[in-house]
Amino acid sequence: xxxxxxxxxxxxxxxxxxxDEVRVGGGGEDTGxxxxxxxGVKGLLALYEDPETILHAARKAREAGFxxxxxxxxFPVHGMDEAMGLGRSRIPWVTLxxxxxxxxxxxxIQFGTMVYSWPANxxxxxxxxxxxxxxxxxxxxxxxxxxxxxxxxLWLGGVLRWKKPKLDPDLTCHRFGIYVDATDPKYDVGKAxxxxxxxxxxxxxxxxxxx
Amino acid sequence: MAYPDDSALRGLPREAxxxxxxxxxxxxxxxxxxxxxxxxxxxxxxxxxxxxxxTRKWWMAMGIAGAVxxxxxIGMFGTTVYGTGLLGINHPxxxxxxxxxxxxxxxxxxxxTLISAILFLFRQKxxxxxxxxxxxxxxxxxxVAGTFPLLHTGRPWFAYWLTPLPNGRxxxxxxxxxxxxxxxxxxxxxxxxxxxxxYLGLLPDLASVRDRARHPWRKALYNALAxxxxxxxxxxxxxxxxxxxxxxxxxxLVFSVHTIVSFDFATAGLPGWHATIxxxxxxxxxxxxxxxxxxxxxxxxxxxxxxxxYITLNHLEAMNKIIMFTGMVVGFAYSTEFFMAWYGGNAYExxxxxxxxxxxxxxxxxxxxxxxxxxxxxxxxxxxxRSIPVMFFVVICVNIGMYFERYVIVVTTLxxxxxxxxxxxxxxxxxxxxxxxxSFGMFFTFFLLFTRVFPVVAISEVKxxxxxxxxxxxxxxxxxxxx
Numbered sequence: 001x002x003x004x005x006x007x008x009x010x011x012x013x014x015x016x017x018x019x020d021e022v023r024v025g026g027g028g029e030d031t032g033x034x035x036x037x038x039x040g041v042k043g044l045l046a047l048y049e050d051p052e053t054i055l056h057a058a059r060k061a062r063e064a065g066f067x068x069x070x071x072x073x074x075f076p077v078h079g080m081d082e083a084m085g086l087g088r089s090r091i092p093w094v095t096l097x098x099x100x101x102x103x104x105x106x107x108x109i110q111f112g113t114m115v116y117s118w119p120a121n122x123x124x125x126x127x128x129x130x131x132x133x134x135x136x137x138x139x140x141x142x143x144x145x146x147x148x149x150x151x152x153x154l155w156l157g158g159v160l161r162w163k164k165p166k167l168d169p170d171l172t173c174h175r176f177g178i179y180v181d182a183t184d185p186k187y188d189v190g191k192a193x194x195x196x197x198x199x200x201x202x203x204x205x206x207x208x209x210x211x
Numbered sequence: 212m213a214y215p216d217d218s219a220l221r222g223l224p225r226e227a228x229x230x231x232x233x234x235x236x237x238x239x240x241x242x243x244x245x246x247x248x249x250x251x252x253x254x255x256x257x258x259x260x261x262x263x264x265x266t267r268k269w270w271m272a273m274g275i276a277g278a279v280x281x282x283x284x285i286g287m288f289g290t291t292v293y294g295t296g297l298l299g300i301n302h303p304x305x306x307x308x309x310x311x312x313x314x315x316x317x318x319x320x321x322x323x324t325l326i327s328a329i330l331f332l333f334r335q336k337x338x339x340x341x342x343x344x345x346x347x348x349x350x351x352x353x354x355v356a357g358t359f360p361l362l363h364t365g366r367p368w369f370a371y372w373l374t375p376l377p378n379g380r381x382x383x384x385x386x387x388x389x390x391x392x393x394x395x396x397x398x399x400x401x402x403x404x405x406x407x408x409x410y411l412g413l414l415p416d417l418a419s420v421r422d423r424a425r426h427p428w429r430k431a432l433y434n435a436l437a438x439x440x441x442x443x444x445x446x447x448x449x450x451x452x453x454x455x456x457x458x459x460x461x462x463x464l465v466f467s468v469h470t471i472v473s474f475d476f477a478t479a480g481l482p483g484w485h486a487t488i489x490x491x492x493x494x495x496x497x498x499x500x501x502x503x504x505x506x507x508x509x510x511x512x513x514x515x516x517x518x519x520x521y522i523t524l525n526h527l528e529a530m531n532k533i534i535m536f537t538g539m540v541v542g543f544a545y546s547t548e549f550f551m552a553w554y555g556g557n558a559y560e561x562x563x564x565x566x567x568x569x570x571x572x573x574x575x576x577x578x579x580x581x582x583x584x585x586x587x588x589x590x591x592x593x594x595x596x597r598s599i600p601v602m603f604f605v606v607i608c609v610n611i612g613m614y615f616e617r618y619v620i621v622v623t624t625l626x627x628x629x630x631x632x633x634x635x636x637x638x639x640x641x642x643x644x645x646x647x648x649x650s651f652g653m654f655f656t657f658f659l660l661f662t663r664v665f666p667v668v669a670i671s672e673v674k675x676x677x678x679x680x681x682x683x684x685x686x687x688x689x690x691x692x693x694x
Contacts, residue, residue: 050679051679051680058444070443070444070445071443071444072441072442072443072444073442073444073447074250074254074415074419074442074670074671074674075415075671075672075674075675075680076444076447076450076451076671076675077444077680080444080447080448081444081448084444086444086445086448088452089448089449089451089452089453091449091452091453091456092452092456095453095456095460099460109375110387113375113382113384113385113387114384114386114387114388117382117384118381118382118383118384120386122386122388122389123388125388129388132387132388133387135390135393135396135397135467135471135474136387136392136393136396138463138467139393139396139397139400139464139467140396140400142400142404142460142461142463142464142467143396143399143400143403143404145456145460146403146404146407146408146456146457146460146461147403147404147407149453149456149457149460150407150408150410150411150453150457152449152453153411153449153450153452153453154414154438154446154449154450156449157443157445157446157447157448157449157450158439158443158445158446159414159438159439159440159446159450160438160439161439162434162438162439163439164439164441167441169422169423170422171422171441171442172415172418172419172421172422172440172441172442173250173251173254173419173422173423174249174250174251174254
């Protein structure tokens with residue numbers, strides 16, 4: 001499953017020429033294949049049985065130069081981000097910024113109401129004594145940081161979009177899958193299928209439009 | 212070595228002589244999941260309970276919980292409509308069962324966050340079997356807890372005054388110097404973050420349920436709940452990072468919540484409350500009582516739902532060790548309070564503690580002390596740590612003891628303060644009993660509904676700790692049997 005954003009990125013920055021096992025099917029030399037982009041096939045799904053195999057397959061897929069592809073696993077597989085060449089998630093920065101916003105909001109509310117808007121004498125304590133504001137400042141920091149982090153992670157991961165092609169129900173149970181989109185510049189029906197099978201897939205199947 | 216069930220587990224690493232790298236013995240940890248489960252079986256074992264009609268046992272439990280919940284609703288209705296005069300509180304004990312219940316329930320919640328966040332940061336993989344249920348317990352406990360201070364105010368319809376809403380009365384703002392205002396922020400943040408953390412963890416599992424669903428209603432429900440989760444690694448990448456961040460945020464949060472609850476007492480100038488030991492003492496007590504509640508629930512749930520392979524005796528033993536440790540810390544805190552009352556040389560402080568242990572509420576104090584500090588000492592013996600009846604007895608004692616701890620703190624300090632002229636006694640009215648017993652009904656009603664609708668074990672996390680995922684067993688051997 002490829003997100004719109006990455007699609008745009010890809011069109012701006014063409015895939016670097018990788019290994020040559022999979023070539024762009026320019027000229028239509030593989031039209032003999034039963035399935036092709038014209039038959040409403042959106043891409044190929046390769047299913048694997050265990051995390052080890054798919055980890056190697058993903059590494060090979062990246063080395064082969066695929067750009068519009070994704071890996072589906074029932075649980076996070078260690079080392080998959082590196083294998084896919086995804087790099088580190090930027091979520092911690094979101095947490096930091098949202099947390100600082102929470103801190104600022106809490107300080108603004110507390111100093112604003114108790115020092116500027118209506119200073120009051122509570123038990124002879126100094127107006128604007130900051131130690132009393134620490135607990136709420138902390139809580140607001142955590143609140144904003146936590147909620148924003150979760151929403152950002154879901155949004156960045158594309159989880160907040162419901163409409164997606166249904167690949168295989170077993171992918172959230174016991175199967176591991178690699179999906180290569182038909183729009184991938186390296187995609188070539190016959191060769192991609194052959195290539196995916198060579199990475200240890202137990203099954204490779206086309207994903208049709210409207211699936 | 213096969214581990215078919217609990218009977219094969221010893222709670223110690225298995226020694227295999229001559230299998231080590233250099234020919235010496237190899238010590239191998241026991242698996243976290245017994246029964247040689249594969250990925251498909253994990254999903255099946257956990258999800259099947261929400262895919263069938265409720266059992267007779269479930270209906271019976273739900274019937275009892277629902278009936279008891281009604282007591283709570285009647286009690287709450289009474290105190291809302293007729294006022295807090297229905298309760299046992301009066302001069303001089305103005306904080307009664309509602310505050311005790313609040314502290315008790317919010318303390319219960321702390322174990323869930325400890326298991327989900329702190330054990331995650333410490334890479335304690337055994338948390339995967341129990342974290343889902345423990346987090347659910349946290350949420351329901353905090354929900355129950357949150358209603359008490361609200362009703363304790365007597366006019367819950369003015370609760371919004373606690374938030375700094377712009378208003379035309381001056382404007383008048385809440386007093387942010389007050390621990391009661393801190394409490395509002397602490398408890399609401401705690402509930403929100405716990406919910407977010409729980410839901411984030413649930414997402415992949417809800418997607419598993421969705422992908423198995425046949426009935427159109429089920430499909431629609433879980434399709435909505437699972438959002439657009441499809442297991443994409445591009446989603447996992449951000450998800451895992453966010454999970455780590457949330458664990459990092461929840462860890463100080465869980466300490467802050469009960470610290471702030473303790474400030475409700477500690478910032479008052481009353482002997483027995485005005486103590487710097489209160490924040491750590493409350494936090495450790497909360498973890499202690501929370502773990503006791505987790506074990507109470509797990510012992511029943513693993514049996515009823517047939518989850519012994521995922522919540523093994525080793526899990527229970529690990530929790531019992533934490534209970535014993537935190538129990539000793541709590542006992543130490545009780546003793547420290549006494550020592551400081553003597554060593555501080557303050558006559559009022561000294562009197563309050565003598566009065567606690569030997570005054571008219573001596574029975575509450577000694578129930579507290581023996582249940583919390585003495586009885587968990589049984590867990591020094593491995594045999595007892597791994598015996599279901601013994602641990603059930605101990606954790607029930609701890610639940611009772613921790614209730615009495617809050618009873619002792621709230622009541623004994625208030626009932627005899629500086630002037631003998633303002634001394635008095637406190638006892639429960641029927642409404643106090645109704646909301647106390649009823650609050651358990653509310654908790655268990657939510658909990659039972661949870662076990663029907665959501666996966667009670669974190670499926671995706673358990674799959675990640677199966678031997679097959681660790682690269683120890685050749686994958687083909689551990690792989691799926693289609694069935």
